[in-house]
Amino acid sequence: MPAAKPTASLSAVIKRARDVMRKDAGLNGDADRIPQFAWLLFLKALDDLDESREVTDPEYRPALASPYRWRDWAADSTTRRSGDALLTFVNQNLLPHLAGLTGSGAAGDTRETVAAIFRDTRNRMLSGYLLADLVDEVNKVSFVSADDVHTMAHLYESMLREMRDAAGxxxxxxxxxxxxxxxxxxxxxxxxxxxxxxxAGTGGFLVEAWDHMVRAADASETPAQQRAALRGTLRGFEKKPMPYLLGQMNLLLHEVDSPRITRGNxxxxxxxxxxxxxxxxxxxxxxxxxxxxxxxxxxxxxxxxxxxxxxxxxxxxxxxxxxxxxxxxxxxxxxxxxxxxxxxxxxxxxxxxxxxxxxxxxxxxxxxxxxxxxxxxxxxxxxxxxxxxxxxxxxxxxxxxxxxxxxxxxxxxxxxxxxxxxxxxxxxxxxxxxxxxxxxxxxxxxxxxxxxxxxxxxxxxxxxxxxxxxxxxxxxxxxxxxxxxxxxxxxxxx
Missing domain, CATH: 3.40.50.150 (Vaccinia Virus protein VP39)
Incomplete structure (x- = not known):
């Protein structure tokens, strides 16, 4: 497993990622760069958390199957596609597959959440080589350690604050x-x-409410038991695709279990x-x-x-x-x-x-x-x-x-x-x-x-x-x- 990265190292990863994205002609400002970075981070985080759950729960069924898991197409830089081949896979295979996922219909089903996120998500980068460089930077972020997740959540929130300049x-x-x-x-x-x-926007109220309820949970229970008891207690609506994506990423980074966030009005x-x-x-x-x-x-x-x-x-x-x-x-x-x-x-x-x-x-x-x-x-x-x-x-x-x-x-x-x-x-x-x-x-x-x-x-x-x-x-x-x-x-x- 990758070693836990201190805040300074994760900040450096984000800085390098943004430098890569600034070079791509398809991205214009943070309004384009942050959503692009966010959906890649989302897929990396989802796969890291899936791998952890597969180890602890033999019955666990990941939301994504091969070859659409991050580990299959993005994790290994020696075998990963680059250039036009990467753009073709992402644009014609990966994103359409994610948008077409169907779930069980149960509240908080991850497959349906992924489908709702990627229904209006597109790859904004025009260079497959720069996209490969960006994937390499995302690979340096680990979502396995709870400390890493906590640190990344705070850094991600700082990115969301920067996006607010384009809001209003x-x-x-x-x-x-x-x-x-x-x-x-x-x-x-x-x-x-x-x-x-x-x-719900980017999920600020729901994340704060979740953390508040976790702190108030039964102290005799383990953290996993406390979170299991809160499963499905968060609800929300967000009708616009970009805040919905950023909100789901925010909830994922804060380890919110099975939120029922509906893409709609x-x-x-x-x-x-x-x-x-x-x-x-x-x-x-x-x-x-x-x-x-x-x-x-x-x-x-x-x-x-x-x-x-x-x-x-x-x-x-x-x-x-x-x-x-x-x-x-x-x-x-x-x-x-x-x-x-x-x-x-x-x-x-x-x-x-x-x-x-x-x-x-x-x-x-x-x-x-x-x-x-x-x-x-x-x-x-x-x-x-x-x-x-x-x-x-x-x-x-x-x-x-x-x-x-x-x-x-x-x-x-x-x-x-x-x-x-x-x-x-x-x-x-x-x-x-x-x-x-x-x-x-x-x-x-x-x-x-x-x-x-x-x-x-x-x-x-x-x-x-x-x-x-x-x-x-x-x-x-x-x-x-x-x-x-x-x-x-x-x-x-x-």
Whole structure:
């Protein structure tokens, strides 16, 4: 077996791999290079893990058979194809075979996962010689040792962070790890509970939830027994091919066992189907600011039909946790969700009537930098309404900081005060502070949740300009929404 490589060595492998890919005319930037590297890493990791399982479990059936296993076509540089022969095998044999795999239909079947990944995956490299060089670099990564897997997972996550610079279109803002960790810790998913992210992306919420549940597992069991007990407890949807590939790679590197991640749109199910296929915990940061295609809103009741993605995901999350006795959710939403009227007000009315919206954490400007300056919030709610009152918590910026930025992002340690205020006693001993306050639902004006702390002075002269600009943008957005509704009403009367 290859010797375990320290972080520095694995970093060097990744650097050399990227240098190889930069030479190929078919790859343009990290948006091409990282998916290319990812699917090769995926096949190497899958084969390494398969070989380990074959040793420990004689009944184990690998997902791939010869000659499509990594060990058959890529592992031995002395017999491996190169040049046009390698390109022909990869493009005409390997990738079509992987895309056409069929499984048992059971949740988490690896063959079906592989087929879903490679259905929209293609080899982007034009030089078979450079592809052979890249395969040689991937061969230097070992996924046999748990330490190697752990190290590679962290390095892979650093690559995913780099990809975020190309994100941000259609409201797809990758969630900062501190926000993910905070949301998971506050919801506290327990071993045996089913956790879902209906907009799974690269798998950040699911990986964090998995690690959280592993830490909470029965200490008397072996790590293998603990993971076996959690098998199949992660669920997710991702409709775009590249995030789906990266997410599956992320889960594989974190040794998540049999996740049920569906390549598709979580919104294309009726309310009844979503309730029937419900879960215990939902953690998500769905796309916002964009619109779904026309047919998607038809899956929702007439009173709630809208093309705005964030509203549809909020409705979907409500359905998913409605039947679980411990159903609870944390969802990132833009400020527009807090103040929106019309259909938005009707959806908020339902949320407050049927669920307990117990906490809204208001995040500061720049939390999602560099993708957007849109103000964002985390809604925490649970099954069992109606809501009587809502706790608000405004997370403050560090002293002498006007906003979070790409180079000075939010750190998890900065959320410690909110975690301490949250409490581990069922939220019964919360107190008002300069950042936290409680609002009875009867005091809300037309379900407007866009509230700021009454316990600190609203001194415009001392507030950061970027915060004032963001509030102006929110106000203009609200005015635009009102004008669009008036326009629609007037057009309907003609």
């Amino acid at each position: 279109d259609a409201g797809e803002f990758y969630t900062p790890r501190p926000v993910i960790r905070f949301m998971v810790n506050m919801l506290d998913p327990r071993p045996g509970e089913v956790v879902m992210d209906p907009a 979580a919104l294309t199910f009726s309310a009844a189907d979503q309730r029937r296929d419900g879960v215990d915990v939902v953690l998500t940061n769905p796309p916002f600011g964009g619109e779904e295609e026309v047919g998607v809103k038809d899956y929702f009741k007439t009173d709630y039909r809208t093309a705005e993605t964030s509203w549809l995901f909020l409705l979907s999350v409500m359905e998913r946790i409605a039947k679980s006795k411990t159903g609870r959710a944390a969802i990132v939403v833009p400020n527009a969700v807090l103040f929106d009227e019309g259909i938005g007000a009707r959806i908020k009315a339902r949320l407050l009537e049927e669920f307990n919206l117990h906490t809204i954490v208001r995040l500061p400007i720049g939390t999602f930098s560099p993708y957007t300056l849109i103000s964002t919030n985390i809604l925490f709610f649970e099954r069992g309404g109606p809501t009587r009152s809502i706790w608000f918590y405004e997370h403050p910026l560090p002293q002498r900081r006007r906003s979070y930025t790409k180079t000075k992002p939010l750190r998890y340690e900065e959320l410690a005060d909110c975690e301490a205020w949250w409490g581990s006693d069922g939220r019964v001993h919360r107190v008002e502070t300069s950042n936290a306050w409680n609002v009875p639902v009867t005091d809300l004006n037309n379900f407007d949740l866009d509230l700021h702390s009454p316990n600190r002075p609203d001194d415009l002269a001392h507030r950061p300009p970027v915060e004032l600009i963001a509030e102006l943008i929110d106000t203009e957005t609200q005015i635009l929404g009102l004008l669009e509704r008036m326009q629609a009403e007037m057009a309907g009367r003609q």
